Amino acid sequence: MQFKDQVDFVRQHIKKNKLRVFMTILAATMGTAFLIVLASVGFGIQDTIRQEMLSNRLITEIDVFSGELDEADVANLKKRDHVKAVVNRQSVGIRQETNLNGFVGEPNLIVSDFGEEAKVGFALKEGRLPENEHEVVVGSHFAAALFDPKKMNTEGEPIAYNGKLLGEQFIYKMGLYEEDELFVDEIPLTIVGIAKEPSKDWLQDVKIYADASVKPKLTEIFNSNVSDVEDVETSDLFYSDVKMYADQLENVKSVSQAMKDEGYSVYSIADELEQMDVFFLALKAGLIFVGTIAILIASIGIFNTMTMAVTERTREIGVMKAIGASPKLIQRLFLMESAWIGVLGTVIAIIISYGVSYVANFLLPIIVASALGEEDLGGMDVTFSIIPWQLILIASAISITVAMISGWRPARKATKIDVIQALRQEL
Incomplete structure (x- = not known):
């Protein structure tokens, strides 16, 4: 058949x-x-x-535990194969306050290398990256976090700042959480750029991004004001957040594994996805x-x-x-x-x-x-x-x-x- x-x-x-x-x-x-x-x-x-x-987040990003890393270690990380950039964001870890034309806020100042930031696409909504001493970029929600404590709206809440930011100068001060008063020393900072909004609507960026030129002044003010305060160490001023960026997504896992083999504690999106x-x-x-x-x-x-x-x-x-x-x-x-x-x-x-x-x-x-x-x-x-x-x-x-x-x-x-x-x- x-x-x-x-x-x-x-x-x-x-x-x-x-x-x-x-x-x-x-x-x-x-x-x-x-x-x-x-x-x-x-x-x-x-x-x-x-x-x-x-x-x-960037898919080529690798978080590196920075507890034992110094600037020399960060510089060596930049020389590794398939590494596009290494961004070391050093956040000020004590009390902070800003004053812009009477409007007060408590943002967090971050010291970073804008040359490395530019390599991984630090996005701006307006303005430019810092080029001169004491120039900064502020987060997209920086203005919304500034309030005038002396003026109230109809609901009894402080009035928020609604003026322009680019080109404006504000006063930055530091202090200890244990103390009621801030340090008397002031640092004038000029806003030259505004960062792009975060990808998610619920994320708020009120940070101040400064380059390394401001770091010596911050350290000087901190050291001069904590010498008589007990239980405070100078190392408490900054805490680092080191991120490496591979040149391609395919190299994220190999770079991450090489770091682990050398004893570094790292975590990448490749680990999360796996x-x-x-x-x-x-x-x-x-x-x-x-x-x-x-x-x-x-x-x-x-x-x-x-x-x-x-x-x-x-x-x-x-x-x-x-x-x-x-x-x-x-x-x-x-x-x-x-x-x-x-x-x-x-x-x-x-x-x-x-x-x-x-x-x-x-x-x-x-x-x-x-x-x-x-x-x-x-x-x-x-x-x-x-x-x-x-x-x-x-x-x-x-x-x-x-x-x-x-x-x-x-x-x-x-x-x-x-x-x-x-x-x-x-x-």
Whole structure:
């Protein structure tokens, strides 16, 4: 029997039992669609978290524990292979206060190397980076954190500063948290740039970014004012935050691993992504396993359908054997029928799954935002379901394999039917 004749044979017998076959295909479709949609949630959540992580920071950034690093160590880090820049942000760790035309604030001053900052794209909304002594860049929310304590609005709150910043000079002072008064020494600083807003709306940048020219003056003021204060060390003035930047994302892991091998404590986004990927790999495997159970339940219907098909076609099988059909041919015909059920159910399930995924990604953010009383989930771009081609291949392989296994036992039964007994059965 040619392959075309085998296909016709299968199609003719499927037509005889349209309703039963339809219900079997429906069960296979539901099981496969359940697997795909369920697992797609794992892929969607992983992609959402990954994009959120990547949008919050530079993907080539490597955090270095700076507890034992000095300026010479930082300079050596810049000479390492595949390192684009090393930014050492030294934050003032004591009490601080600024005064701009009577408006007072308590921002944090950070001393940094703007040459290195420029290499990694220190973004400005207005102005320029510092070029001269005592020039600074302020955060995008610096003005909003300045208040006039002597003037109140109608609600009894201090009035916030709403004037221009570029070119303005303000007074910067320091003090100890243990003391009620600030040091008498003042440093005039001129604003030459305003940093770009953070990528997330809820992040507030009220910092002051200065270059190394201001560091000696800060140290001098600190040392001269804490000499008579007990339990205060001069090393408490600054605390460092050292970040390395690889030249390419592909080199982040190698640079990070090389640092760890030399005894440095480092942490990079590659470590975060690796840990996250391991977690979601286990989660997706669990979701696929749960979805497979649904397909196994649907396989019961395929088994029953194929068993009934063998019983109803006993006489036909006997005739085929009588005219010389081999057991392998008979087995192949029934396996083709069960495979056809699995393939058709899988194709329909894929179409349905993409439809469900699209509707879920459109409606669920709206529903969740409404339940939380927000408009856009706090600015997050949430994807609840993603169906990659790998998931389609896995689901298709599982579905079709289960269908073939379900039809194998009835097909084997068909090959063992006795010809004499089969021919004695009435049509």
